[in-house]
Amino acid sequence: MTDFTEQDLSGSGFQRVDLSGSTFRQADMTDLDMREVNLSGTRVRAAYFDGVRMTGVEIPDMEISGEVVRLVVNGVDVVPYVEAELNRRMPERAQMSPTDVAGFWSAFGTMDTLWGETMRLARSLTPDQLHEQVEGEWSFIETLRHLGFAHACWVGGVVLAQKSPWHPLDLPWDEAPVHEDVPWARRARPELHEVLALRRERRATVAEVLDGITDAGLGRRVTSATPFLTDATDLTVADCLRVVLNEEFQHRLYAERDLVKLGASV
Missing domain, CATH: 1.20.120.450 (dinb family like domain)
Structure with a gap:
């Protein structure tokens, strides 16, 4: 396994490479351009997403848990629907914004x-x-x-x-x-x-x-x-x-x- 600790790999190109099972900690991954990649089984924790755009993707099974302000799926901002459903399931949740x-x-x-x-x-x-x-x-x-x-x-x-x-x-x-x-x-x-x-x-x-x-x-x-x-x-x-x-x-x-x-x- 190759270790890239404390290295600047910004602007690198990875084509037809195997990164499966890799671990990224405290990594700057802003402005990545990913095409024809397989992200199956990926686990992302304590990450910040802003301005992310995914097009032409296939998502048979995906789970997101966190602070989601705006999430547009096929042209529809789903956050208001999610918020309403969560408050319906847990009426106490609506009290948490006094x-x-x-x-x-x-x-x-x-x-x-x-x-x-x-x-x-x-x-x-x-x-x-x-x-x-x-x-x-x-x-x-x-x-x-x-x-x-x-x-x-x-x-x-x-x-x-x-x-x-x-x-x-x-x-x-x-x-x-x-x-x-x-x-x-x-x-x-x-x-x-x-x-x-x-x-x-x-x-x-x-x-x-x-x-x-x-x-x-x-x-x-x-x-x-x-x-x-x-x-x-x-x-x-x-x-x-x-x-x-x-x-x-x-x-x-x-x-x-x-x-x-x-x-x-x-």
């Missing part, structure tokens, strides 16, 4: 209720199972740790402008850059009660923010004070709180799916 303080209180209250149901499933499994990954995704404990990171970033680091809102149990996304002053313990195996204690602290911080803000205050412009989210510009307090809500909502769905696969009692 615009006033009362709406945020209600949305976070809904999340507390939903996570309570998920915790019931989690407690029907063994401690080792809560650290078990399903199909390469985060374990249940890792998911809770990542949500701690999301709270630290968006509430602590942006809304409250704290330069170091981190806890060692916070877990950033897999591709996050390493910073010496951030005390993460990626390989830690905390017990459920430890991560739940941290979640209670982070939830209390959200409550403090909502207690001390007005509807007008939700529109206050904020800027990231952390080494992460450096591109988080022109955001409001409401934008940041909505990010946290939607992280919580989506990751709970993933977590509940995986708990059931691990044998949790439904």
